[in-house]
Amino acid sequence: MVDITIWVGVFFTLAIYSILYRENPWFRIAESCYLGVAVGYAVGQDLKYIRDQWGGQWSSSGGMMLLFAIVMIIGLLWYGRFNKNLFYLYRWPLAIVVGTGIGAALRTVIFSQFLAQITSQANTPFFVAGDMMATINNILVQIMVPSVLLYFWFTGEIRESAPMKVVEKIARYTMMAGFGSAYGYTVLTRYSLFIGRSQFLLGIPPNPADARTAFYVIAFIMLATMIGYDMFMKKETPEE
Amino acid sequence: MSILDKINNLDRRWIYLLAWVFVLFPLLNPLGLPIPISQDARTWYDYVENEINDGDVVLFTPMYGVSGMPELFPMTVATMKHLMTKDVQIIVVSFWTEGPLVFNTLLTQVDPTDYGYVYGEDWIRLGYVPGSETAMGSFGANIHNTVTADYVEGRSLSSFPIMENVRTGEDIDVIVSFETGTPGTSEWMRQFNAPFGTPQITGCIGVSVSGMIPYLQSGQLQALMPGLTVSAEYEILLDKPGLAVAGVDAVSTSHVYVTLLVILGNIAYFMTKEED
Amino acid sequence: MSDVLRRIEIPIALTIIACLLQVIPYYVEIPALESAANTASNAVLIIVACATFVGVISIVQVHGKRIQRQSEGWYYSILVIGLVVIMALTGLPLPEMGLGVNNSVYNWLFTNVQTPLGGTMYSILAFFITSAAFRAFRARNLEASIVLVAGTIMVMGNAPLLTNYMPFIADISLWIRSYPNLATMRGVMIGAALGSIALAMRTLMGIERGYLRGGGEE
Numbered sequence: 247m248v249d250i251t252i253w254v255g256v257f258f259t260l261a262i263y264s265i266l267y268r269e270n271p272w273f274r275i276a277e278s279c280y281l282g283v284a285v286g287y288a289v290g291q292d293l294k295y296i297r298d299q300w301g302g303q304w305s306s307s308g309g310m311m312l313l314f315a316i317v318m319i320i321g322l323l324w325y326g327r328f329n330k331n332l333f334y335l336y337r338w339p340l341a342i343v344v345g346t347g348i349g350a351a352l353r354t355v356i357f358s359q360f361l362a363q364i365t366s367q368a369n370t371p372f373f374v375a376g377d378m379m380a381t382i383n384n385i386l387v388q389i390m391v392p393s394v395l396l397y398f399w400f401t402g403e404i405r406e407s408a409p410m411k412v413v414e415k416i417a418r419y420t421m422m423a424g425f426g427s428a429y430g431y432t433v434l435t436r437y438s439l440f441i442g443r444s445q446f447l448l449g450i451p452p453n454p455a456d457a458r459t460a461f462y463v464i465a466f467i468m469l470a471t472m473i474g475y476d477m478f479m480k481k482e483t484p485e486e
Numbered sequence: 487m488s489i490l491d492k493i494n495n496l497d498r499r500w501i502y503l504l505a506w507v508f509v510l511f512p513l514l515n516p517l518g519l520p521i522p523i524s525q526d527a528r529t530w531y532d533y534v535e536n537e538i539n540d541g542d543v544v545l546f547t548p549m550y551g552v553s554g555m556p557e558l559f560p561m562t563v564a565t566m567k568h569l570m571t572k573d574v575q576i577i578v579v580s581f582w583t584e585g586p587l588v589f590n591t592l593l594t595q596v597d598p599t600d601y602g603y604v605y606g607e608d609w610i611r612l613g614y615v616p617g618s619e620t621a622m623g624s625f626g627a628n629i630h631n632t633v634t635a636d637y638v639e640g641r642s643l644s645s646f647p648i649m650e651n652v653r654t655g656e657d658i659d660v661i662v663s664f665e666t667g668t669p670g671t672s673e674w675m676r677q678f679n680a681p682f683g684t685p686q687i688t689g690c691i692g693v694s695v696s697g698m699i700p701y702l703q704s705g706q707l708q709a710l711m712p713g714l715t716v717s718a719e720y721e722i723l724l725d726k727p728g729l730a731v732a733g734v735d736a737v738s739t740s741h742v743y744v745t746l747l748v749i750l751g752n753i754a755y756f757m758t759k760e761e762d
Numbered sequence: 763m764s765d766v767l768r769r770i771e772i773p774i775a776l777t778i779i780a781c782l783l784q785v786i787p788y789y790v791e792i793p794a795l796e797s798a799a800n801t802a803s804n805a806v807l808i809i810v811a812c813a814t815f816v817g818v819i820s821i822v823q824v825h826g827k828r829i830q831r832q833s834e835g836w837y838y839s840i841l842v843i844g845l846v847v848i849m850a851l852t853g854l855p856l857p858e859m860g861l862g863v864n865n866s867v868y869n870w871l872f873t874n875v876q877t878p879l880g881g882t883m884y885s886i887l888a889f890f891i892t893s894a895a896f897r898a899f900r901a902r903n904l905e906a907s908i909v910l911v912a913g914t915i916m917v918m919g920n921a922p923l924l925t926n927y928m929p930f931i932a933d934i935s936l937w938i939r940s941y942p943n944l945a946t947m948r949g950v951m952i953g954a955a956l957g958s959i960a961l962a963m964r965t966l967m968g969i970e971r972g973y974l975r976g977g978g979e980e
Contacts (some may be wrong), residue, residue, distance in 0.1 A: 251870070255878040262882040264503045266889055280879040282845025283871050288583050290853020290863050291614050292814035297855040299808055302634025302642070304864070316756060317805045321812025327976075328819060334768040335972050339809050341773035341778045343620075344973050346806045349784025350623040351673075352962045354680035356704065359672070359955035363948050366704035383941055390942065394949030417949075422908040424696065424946025427938050429909070430916020431692035431713065435508070437740045437977065438692070438714035439885035441733040442556020444509050446878070449746060450732055462773045486975040498893040505892050520926045525936070535911050552880035584880075586863070587872055607773070617807040624803035631804055640857075680787070692920070699939060700948045715920050738923035739886075745921075747896040755900050 247455055256460040260444055268476075272468055273450050367391055393417040493677060493754040501747070508743040512735035519735050527719035530709040533687055534565065537708070540573035542659040545684075546594070551584030553689055554666035559588070559728035560662045561689045561717040563595050568724055569662070571603035571687075575648050576609040577658075579633070581621055581669050605638065606646040613637030618669045622677040626655030632727055649710050654682075661686040671698060671707065679706055687711075774968040780806070781966055806879050845871070912938050 261276035271433070304314040321340065326335030370387055374380040397417035404410055449458035538544065546566065550558050550607035550610055569576060571731050589611065603609050612633045615621040624632045630643050630653060643649040651657060654680050663674060664684060684699040690698060701707040709716060715737055717730035769955035780802070785928045787796040824841035852868040854861045862868075901907040919935025 251874045254874045257880045259873060259882045262879060262886060264587055266885065267499065274835060274838050275841065276879055279845060279875050280883065281821070282842040283849055283876045284880070286846045286853065287868075287872055287876060289814045289818060289850040290855070290865075290868055291583050291586070292616055293853065294863050295614065295811050295853045296614055296808055298633075298635045298640070299804070301640075301785065303631050303804070313801070313805070314808075316807050318812065321809045324816055324818070326811045327816065328823070333976065336976075337770075337773040339813070339934040340973065341776040342809055343665075343806055345777035345780030346620050346784055346803065346813035346978020347618070348777070348858060348962045348965055349781035350620050350803075350960065351676055352781065353785045354676040355955050355958055357680040358675035359951050362675075362704050362706055363700055363952055363955075366700075367564045367948065384938075386819050386941055387945055390945030391948050394945055395952060398949060398953045416903060419908055420942050421946045422905045423912040423938055423942035424831065424915075426909045426912025427916050427935075427943040428693075428696040430920060433692075433741065433744055433888075433895075433917050434713045434715065434879040434920045435692035435739070436885065436888035436891050437737060437744075438557040438733070439553070440505075440556075440888040441509055441513070441714070441736045441740070442559075442729070443878075443882050443885050444736070445729060445733060446881075448510070448513050450513060450729075452729070452823040498897075501893050501896055502889045502891075505889055508867070519923050521922045522926050522929070522932070524932065550875045553884045555877075555881055579842075584876075587877075591877075615807065616811045618810075620803060620810070624800070624807060627800050627803065627852045631800065632807070663933060695939070696943050696947050699944045700951050703940070703948075708772065714921070715922060718922075734922055738921040741917050741921035741922060744892055744895055744917050745914055746951055747965050748917075750898050751899065752901055752910070 249454065252456050253460045253464070256447060256457055259447060260461070260464050260468055264472065267469070267472055270472055272472075283321050350412050389416060390420040394420055399419075490754055490758050493750065494758060505740065505743065508739045512739050513733070516732070517735045517739075519520045519738055521715075521718055521722060521731070521734055523719045523723060524716060525738050526712055526716045527723060528709060530565075530687060530689075530711050530716070531568075531721055531723045533709040534568050534572075537685075538569070538572060538574060538660055541575070541653045542577060542614065543575045543657060544569060545661045546576050546578045547661065547663045547665075548578075548580050548585045548588045549582050549663055549665035549670055550588060550691075551582055551666070552588070552728050555588060555591070557717075558664045558666065558689060559591070559693045560714065560728055560733075561711050561720060562588070563592055563728060564717065564721050564724055564726060564730070565662060565664075565711075566592060566596050567726060570596070570598060570603055575652075576603075577648070577652065578609065579612040579625070580614050581616075581618060581673075583614055583616075588610070606636075607648055610643075610646055610648050612643075613636040619673040622669060622673050626682065629653055629655075629657075630756065655684060656682050658682070658684050660684065661689070662689075664689040665694065666691050667694065670694065671701060673749060675701060675706055689717075770971065770974060773951075773974055774971070776967070778966050781962070815850075818850055845875075857899055912942070 256419075258279065259270040264270050265273045282364050300314065304310050320339050323335040323339050326332035367387075370384050372381070372385055372388060374384060393413045393416040396413050400410060405414060446453045446457055447461040449455040493717050502601060512545050513624070546569070548562055550557075558754075566576075579584060580589070598605070598609055612629075615625060615633060617624070622630065630649070633643060636646065638642060638693060658678070661674055661678060661684055663671065665671065665688065671686070671690070671694075674684075674686055674688075679686060685708050686706070687709040688707055690713075692713040693709070695712040697708050698707060698712070711720065714730055715734060718727075718734040721727050781850055783795075783799050783802050786792075786976075787799040825842045827833075828836045828839040829843070849868060849871060852861055852865045852871075853863065856862060857864065860952070899910055901910050915931065916938060917937050918931045925932040961970060967971075
C-alpha cells in the first residue's frame with residue numbers, strides 16, 4: 247500500500263533540490279506551493295488567537311467588550327494599505343505596534359545588552375594567578391573589545407591619527423577572526439539542514455522507510471526529464 | 487586547458503554532486519566514527535541534571551519552524567526526554583507561528599504518559615502567541631491574560647492545576663529555548679532575564695552561535711547547545727542515540743569535504759597567480 | 763476632516779504614547795498605569811493578529827494580476843492562490859464546522875507540503891556555501907587570510923572525525939569562539955544596544971519616520 251504522504255514529501259524535497267541542476271518547472275511548482283501554504287497557514291494560527299482572547303478577559307465585562315471592539319476596528323485599519331485614499335489609516339495600527347515594540351525593547355535593552363556586557367567585561371581580571379593562558383586570553387579580550395568599540399564609534403578624520411591606526415588594525419583582525427568563526431558555524435547549520443533532509447529521503451528511522459523507494463523513483467524521473475529535455479534541445483538547436 | 491584552469495573553471499554542479507556523495511554515503515553506510523564529548527554538551531547535561539530541580543517550573547519554548555527542524559529537533563526531543571525523567575512542571579509555549587506544529591511532531595516521538603506526566607497537572611501546552619517581543623513581554627507580565635486558553639482542550643488556564651501558581655514571569659524557574667533567530671535569546675534576555683532574573687539555557691542553530699557567546703560569557707545564559715554535533719554528544723551522554731548521532735558521520739565527511747575544497751581552491755589560486 | 767486625519771502627527775503621537783506606556787510603568791510604580799500597559803500589550807497582540815490577511819490579499823493581488831495578464835509562469839500563480847485560499851479557509855477558527863488548526867486538510871497540507879518544503883528551502887544554501895568556499899574563499903591579503911584560517915579551523919572543529927584524532931583543532935576552534943568572536947560580538951552588541959536606544963529616541967521625538975513611509979505621500 248503506497249503512502250501518498252511520503253511520496254508527496256519526497257517529491258517536494260527533490261523539487262527544491264532540482265534547482266541545483268538548473269531552473270526548471272519542478273522547482274517552480276514547489277516554490278509556488280511553499281508560498282501558498284506558508285501564507286495561508288499563519289491565518290489559522292492568528293485567528294485562533296483572536297478567538298481565544300475573546301473567550302478570556304475581553305468578554306468578562308461590558309467595558310472590556312467595548313474595548314475589544316475598538317481594538318478590532320484598529321486591527322481592521324491595516325487593510326487601508328490596499329486603497330490609495332485610505333492608506334493613511336494603515337499607519338495608525340502600524341504606529342501602535344512599532345511604538346509598543348520599541349517600548350518593550352527599550353526598557354530593558356540597557357540592562358541586558360549594555361550593562362550586563364560591560365559589567366562582565368569589567369569583571370574580567372587582567373591577571374589570573376597560576377594560569378598563564380587565562381591571563382594572556384583575558385588581556386587579549388581587554389584589548390580587543392575596546393578596540394572593536396572604538397572602531398565602530400570613531401569614524402572619519404580621527405581614524406588618521408596614529409593611535410587610531412593601531413586600534414583599527416587590532417579591531418579589523420579581531421573581527422576577521424570573529425567572522426571566520428561565524429562562517430564555520432554557518433557551514434555546520436547549512437549541512438545539518440541538508441543532512442536532516444537526506445535522512446528523510448533515505449528513510450532513516452524515525453523517518454518512514456518507504457521514503458527511500460520514493461527518493462530513487464522520483465529522483466530518476468526528475469533527472470531524466472531535465473537531462474532528457476536538455477539533450478533534446480541541444481539536438482534541436484545544434485551549435486554552429 | 488591546463489589542469490589549473492579546469493579546477494578554477496569547474497562547473498559548480500560537480501561540486502554539488504560531490505556534496506551529495508559526501509553526505510549520502512555515510513548515511514547509507516554508517517562509519518561509526520567516534521564522537522568526542524565537548525564542554526558544551528557536558529555543561530548542558532549537567533545543568534538539566536543538577537540545576538533543574540524537582541518541582542521547578544520549566545518554560546519549554548520551541549522557537550523555530552520547519553526550516554530549523556533538521557538541526558534543532560534532535561536536541562529538542564533529547565532535552566524533553568531528559569526533563570521528563572525529573573519531576574518538573576513543563577509549560578510549552580511558542581512565539582513562532584510554526585512552534586505548535588513542531589511540538590506536534592515532537593509528541594509523535596515523546597509520549598509524556600510514558601514518563602508518568604499528566605496533562606494539566608505536570609505539563610501544559612499554551613500554543614502560539616503572536617506579537618514577537620511584545621508578546622513575550624506581555625506573557626511575562628501576565629500569563630493568564632496573554633494566553634487565555636490552552637492549545638489542546640481550549641479551556642481557561644485557571645482550570646488547570648499546573649497554572650494555579652504560575653501567573654507571571656517571576657513564577658518561571660528556568661527557560662529552555664530552542665531557536666533559529668528573532669524572536670529568540672536577545673528578546674528573552676530583555677523580557678525575562680532583565681526584569682525577573684530568570685535563568686535560561688538555549689539550543690540554537692550554528693548561525694546564531696556567535697551572537698550567543700557574549701550572553702554565555704556574562705552568565706546571562708547558563709548553557710548553550712550549538713548545533714547538531716553537540717546534540718549528538720548530548721544524546722550519547724543521555725544514552726539515547728537518535729537522529730543527531732545518526733547524522734554526525736555525515737557532518738564529519740561534509741566538513742572534511744568543505745575543508746579540502748577551500749585548500750584546493752587556494753592552492754589553485756596561488757599556483758595560477760605564480761604562473762601569471 | 764479627512765485632511766486632519768491624514769496628518770503624519772497622528773501616527774507619530776500614537777507611537778510615542780504606545781512606547782511610553784511600555785517604558786514608564788517599568789520604572790515608576792503606578793498601579794493604574796501598569797494595568798493600562800498590560801491591557802495595551804494584550805490589545806497590541808490582537809492588532810498584530812488582525813494583520814493576518816494582509817499577506818493573503820497581497821498575494822492574491824500580485825498573482826491575480828499575473829493570471830489576468832497571462833504573464834510568464836501565470837499557471838504557477840493559480841497554484842499559489844489556490845493553496846492560499848484553501849489554507850485560509852480551512853484554518854478559520856470555526857471548530858463547530860470542523861475548521862481551524864485541527865482541520866485535517868489544514869494539517870495535511872502543513873505536514874506534507876510545508877514541512878518538507880520549509881526544511882529543504884534553507885538547506886540548499888549548503889551547496890551554495892560549498893561552491894562559494896571553493897571559488898571565492900581566497901587568501902588575497904592578511905585580513906582575508908585571517909578569515910580563511912579561522913573559518914577553516916572552525917569548520918574542522920565541528921567535524922568529530924577530525925577533533926577525535928586531532929583534539930588541538932577543537933581547542934583552537936573553542937579559543938576562536940571564546941575570544942576573538944566574543945570580542946567582536948560583544949562590541950557589536952554594545953554598539954547595537956546604543957544604536958537601538960538612539961533610534962528609539964529619534965522615533966520618540968518624531969524625527970525617525972521611515973516606518974511610516976509609503977502610499978505616495980508623507
